[in-house]
Amino acid sequence: MIALSVNLNKIALIRNSRDTVIPSVTEHAQMCIDAGANGITVHPRPDQRHIRADDCRDLAPMLNVEFNIEGNPFAGPRASDRKGVSDYPGFMELVRELRPTQCTLVPDGDTQLTSDHGFDLHRQAEELRPILAELRDLGIRSSLFMDPVPEQMSLAAEIGADRIELYTESFAVAVASDHEIAQTYQRFKDTAEAAIQAGLGVNAGHDLNLHNLPYFRELPGLMEVSIGHALTIDALRMGMPAAVAAYLAALAGR
Numbered sequence: 001m002i003a004l005s006v007n008l009n010k011i012a013l014i015r016n017s018r019d020t021v022i023p024s025v026t027e028h029a030q031m032c033i034d035a036g037a038n039g040i041t042v043h044p045r046p047d048q049r050h051i052r053a054d055d056c057r058d059l060a061p062m063l064n065v066e067f068n069i070e071g072n073p074f075a076g077p078r079a080s081d082r083k084g085v086s087d088y089p090g091f092m093e094l095v096r097e098l099r100p101t102q103c104t105l106v107p108d109g110d111t112q113l114t115s116d117h118g119f120d121l122h123r124q125a126e127e128l129r130p131i132l133a134e135l136r137d138l139g140i141r142s143s144l145f146m147d148p149v150p151e152q153m154s155l156a157a158e159i160g161a162d163r164i165e166l167y168t169e170s171f172a173v174a175v176a177s178d179h180e181i182a183q184t185y186q187r188f189k190d191t192a193e194a195a196i197q198a199g200l201g202v203n204a205g206h207d208l209n210l211h212n213l214p215y216f217r218e219l220p221g222l223m224e225v226s227i228g229h230a231l232t233i234d235a236l237r238m239g240m241p242a243a244v245a246a247y248l249a250a251l252a253g254r
């Protein structure tokens with residue numbers, strides 16, 4: 001069974017467009033859980049453009065499913081620019097405070113519109129090693145956001161990652177453009193097999209949707225997908241419970 005972790009970033013993005021509390025991140029988390037979601041994912045960025053540290057603090061005690069916090073492990077504290085909104089404490093400070101089920105490390109910079117690349121472990125392995133060791137000591141499952149590069153999987157395992165999360169944007173583009181789908185999928189398949197061979201779990205995410213999931217669900221050893229943008233768009237049309245059910249059905253091949 002491939003776990004579905006619903007990313008609630010875009011619920012928070014809509015909320016933040018006004019000084020208000022709706023749409024509620026926690027209410028939508030509960031809706032997703034009641035509809036069968038296996039986990040909730042959030043990506044608190046230093047500028048708190050969508051998910052805020054306060055959202056993470058509200059979610060942590062209420063979740064009876066896996067809680068996955070994603071972000072740049074080297075992101076430090078940042079003062080809030082919104083009245084009544086707590087400062088961003090720093091990514092690892094927030095993780096230490098909340099102890100989520102899983103922490104997905106992503107090499108995002110402040111100026112990026114969204115996550116658009118994985119780690120290059122040839123350059124970044126040694127700076128990640130102590131972070132991964134700390135997550136293990138905290139009892140938090142670690143995952144590294146990675147491009148589909150088979151050669152980097154053994155190093156991901158060697159520095160102590162429990163899982164990798166395959167950055168799936170290139171596969172989404174291949175399916176949407178109907179261009180080189182088989183070749184692109186093969187790169188992901190080779191990377192997943194290398195990850196499994198290295199003893200890593202395999203997660204995936206970014207731009208997955210109801211059109212590309214029927215292909216991607218066949219990936220060897222796929223354990224979890226985290227999906228937010230497309231699922232939220234579908235929820236605008238069909239409602240959040242029905243959207244979650246549709247994604248669960250797509251993952252189950254129904």
Ligand SMILES: CC(=O)[C@@H](O)[C@H](O)COP(=O)(O)O
Pocket residue numbers: 007009010042043070106113114115145205206226228
């Ligand atoms: C790491 C990744 O691909 C997504 O989890 C990320 O959360 C997307 O961030 P935005 O929702 O800010 O685009």
Ligand SMILES: NCC(=O)COP(=O)(O)O
Pocket residue numbers: 007041070165204205206207208226227228229230231
């Ligand atoms: N890690 C991927 C994620 O959480 C959501 O990505 P997207 O579905 O919003 O592109």
